[in-house]
Amino acid sequence: MLIQQLTNGIAIGSVYALISLGLTMVYGILRILHVAHAGIYALGAYIGWFTFRFVGEFWLSLFVGMAGSALAGYLVERFLYSPLLHLPRIAPLIVSIGLFIAMEEAFRIVAGPHTLTYNAQVGIGNLSLGSFQLTETQLLILAVTFVILVVLWTVLSRTRTGLAMRACAMDAEIASSFGVNVNGIVAVNFLLGSAMAGAAGVLIGVYDNQVWPTMGSIPAYKALAIVVLGGLGSIPGTVLASLIVGLAETFFIGVLAIPFPRDAVAFVAMILVLMFRPYGLLGKA
């Protein structure tokens, strides 16, 4: 029972990590609170659903969902955020909120207000070790997240692009004076982060077996809480915070049955942590 809840918590936490990482990468380099990131996540789920419906192949739908989200994220950066970077930070924040509202409505108008079932057969099968059960979708989430995290870690620590990304996150101006193409790096950040959000959307679509217009509403703010909890801009901190929130949600609500809204757990954790560590778990001053 306990191990079962632990696995559920880690699976949920992995999806949170996929969504929040893009957010923390965008913040790390542009200092923008990218609320519309959750719209990109829902867009990934919708693109994945459409692809799956017409092709019937799960892995292809995952890939197309990620690619579509990456493109959308790039366009948002190019045409909405980059002209506003010199303004006070409330301007891109409001643009982001407006875009998020418009995206949710566009999903509702184009694909209808009802939920769409995303009944993909992945073909891995369930895993059971005695009383311990791991469903096919949980296994899928864990595997995909693991692969994506390894790829991200390799890019960041083993390639020249990754080095440039880390340099820009520390100080974009100085990185630029050393010949780093900052605009290109920002675009790479948005492409990678949005692709991860798209993957999270497809995974949640399959996990819950549904895609719906407002599926991004809760991740929109919960991911922000996770990112702050981990320390804005810190990638390991974000992964750690995602797992903590995923586990805390399943334990407090599932095991201890505390009558408290599940979606407020992340904020309670965030506020508690900020009291003692004003820069988040792994954030730097």
Next chain:
Amino acid sequence: MRSKEKNPLPLASRPLLLTVFSMISGYLVTILITVTLYAMLAHSLNIITGRAGQISLGHAAFFGIGAYITALLYTEAGFPFGLSVLSAGLGAGLIGALLGIPCLRVRDDFLAITTMGINFVVEAVFLYIPFFGGAMGIGGINLPKWLGREMTKPEYFLLILAVFLLLLLLDRKLDRSWIGLAWASIREDEQAAEAMGVDVVRFKVIAFILGSAIAGLAGGFYAHFLTFIMPQNFGFGQSIVILCMVVFGGIGTRWGPVLGALVLGILPEISRPIMEYRTLLYGLLLLAMMRFQPGGLLGEESILTKFFRRMWTPLRKSHPA
């Protein structure tokens, strides 16, 4: 028109016409009260976000705290109208101080998300603690008594409007005082302000308390107007609506938030025929506004401000003061 004068409406239809007319004016007064309350909320958030430059994404929490204080004091403790509304302002200000002091010590981006978190937690408390009435909320709050009868809606509107104008006057006073100067210095460059000896945290907290108290006051008026309140009225979505009004009208200006409340408050009413697309348009409007007029309608460099300036200059030249 002429034919109507010759054939006045049959007598029987007159009461009907009167009813229709009073229904329309009842509807109009309801919108006017709603817009004034929104203007009060936008104005209070403008003190925190516009004057002192601190982004808050959870302003509806203090609106809700005020409404719940009023509702509980009025229905449970039997406080009269005026006292219950005043307590709402004071109580929301006090809670604003308690929550604001730790929040304002963190970095500015953290404040946005922490206040958002406060909003979710406050809504959850109203929703899950039975003392606050749960999802059903609290009912049985009435419009105030006046001259031995219940105040009518138009009278209530005038009362709220008068209070709001007083608050705007206070804003004018504050803006020209040393508090206003300190806020401006923090807004423009926090580090420089600190280096010049401005007690940054103290002035941020003053702005936060004042903004929260006025939001609480608006909550008190709102509870008495609506007669029942529910946790859903004070969620994160409401905070976003208030913030959008401030930014849309012109952040940091005196009349911008008022204009924002007027436009965005009336917009849902006049766009009823295109119900299906109205939220989409709302989102796109915000997006386009910030993308092309980031200072808001009445911001320093907006089309509207330039227009007014051009209109004003010849007037001033022809009538030297």
